[in-house]
Amino acid sequence: MKASLWREHVLPFTLLLGLLAAATLTGDYVLHRFNLVWVGRYMGIPGTLLIIGSMYYSLRKRKLVTSGNPKTLLSMHEFSAWLGSLMVLIHAGIHFNAILPWLATVAMGVNVISGMVGKMLLNRSRQHVQGQREHFQLRGLSKPEVEQAVFWDAVALGAMAQWRKVHIPIFVVFAVLALGHIVSIFLFWGWV
Numbered sequence: 142m143k144a145s146l147w148r149e150h151v152l153p154f155t156l157l158l159g160l161l162a163a164a165t166l167t168g169d170y171v172l173h174r175f176n177l178v179w180v181g182r183y184m185g186i187p188g189t190l191l192i193i194g195s196m197y198y199s200l201r202k203r204k205l206v207t208s209g210n211p212k213t214l215l216s217m218h219e220f221s222a223w224l225g226s227l228m229v230l231i232h233a234g235i236h237f238n239a240i241l242p243w244l245a246t247v248a249m250g251v252n253v254i255s256g257m258v259g260k261m262l263l264n265r266s267r268q269h270v271q272g273q274r275e276h277f278q279l280r281g282l283s284k285p286e287v288e289q290a291v292f293w294d295a296v297a298l299g300a301m302a303q304w305r306k307v308h309i310p311i312f313v314v315f316a317v318l319a320l321g322h323i324v325s326i327f328l329f330w331g332w333v
C-alpha cells in the first residue's frame with residue numbers, strides 16, 4: 142500500500158504544533174485560574190532568553206564559535222526555541238492592548254512553524270517522494286505516469302522547500318519587533 146505523506150510526516154508535525162497551542166492555552170488558563178497573571182507578564186523574560194540561547198547553534202553553524210557538537214546543538218536549538226516560544230505565547234496571553242508585541246508574536250509564530258517544516262518535514266518528505274518514485278518506476282510505470290502518481294506529494298514538497306527563505310528573514314523581523322516591545326516595556330518600568 143502507498144504510504145501516505147500525510148500520516149507519516151505531516152501528522153507528527155501537526156501534533157507538535159497542536160501541542161504548542163494546547164500547552165499555551167493550558168498555561169494561560171492555569172495562570173488566570175490561580176490569579177497568577179503577573180507570572181505570565183514576567184515569563185516574557187525567560188522565554189526571550191531561551192530564544193536568544195537557542196541561537197548559539199546559528200553561531201556554531203557559521204563557525205563564529207567553535208565549541209560544541211553541531212548535532213547536539215541543533216537539537217538544543219529546536220528544543221529551546223520551541224520552549225521559549227511557548228513561554229512567550231503564554232506571556233502574550235489573550236490580552237490585546239498594543240499592536241507591536243502582537244506583530245512580534247505573529248512573526249515568532251511564522252518563525253517557529255518554518256523551523257519545524259525545515260526540521261520535521263523537508264528531509265523525510267524528500268526521501269518519501271523519492272522512494273515513491275522508485276517504487277512506481279520498479280512497477281514499470283512510464284515517467285509521466287510516475288510524475289502523475291506523485292504529483293500532489295511533489296507539490297507539497299515544493300512548498301516546504303521554501304522554508305529556509307522564510308526562516309531567517311522572518312527571524313530578523315521578529316527580532317526587531319520584539320526589541321521594540323522590550324525596550325518600550327523597560328522604559329516604562331524604568332529599567333533603562
Ligand code: HEM
Pocket residue numbers: 182185186189229232233234236237238239240242243245246249319322323326
Ligand atoms: C524581555 C522580554 C519581555 C518583557 C520584559 C515583556 C514584557 C511585557 C509586559 C510588561 C507586557 C504587558 C503590557 C501591557 O499590559 O500593556 C507585555 C505584553 C505582551 N508581550 Fe511582552 N515582554 C517580553 C518579550 C516578549 C516577546 C519576545 C514577545 C513576542 C514575540 C512578546 C509579546 C507580548 C504580547 C503579544 C503582549 C500582549 C500585548 C497586549 O496586551 O496587547 N513579549 N510584555
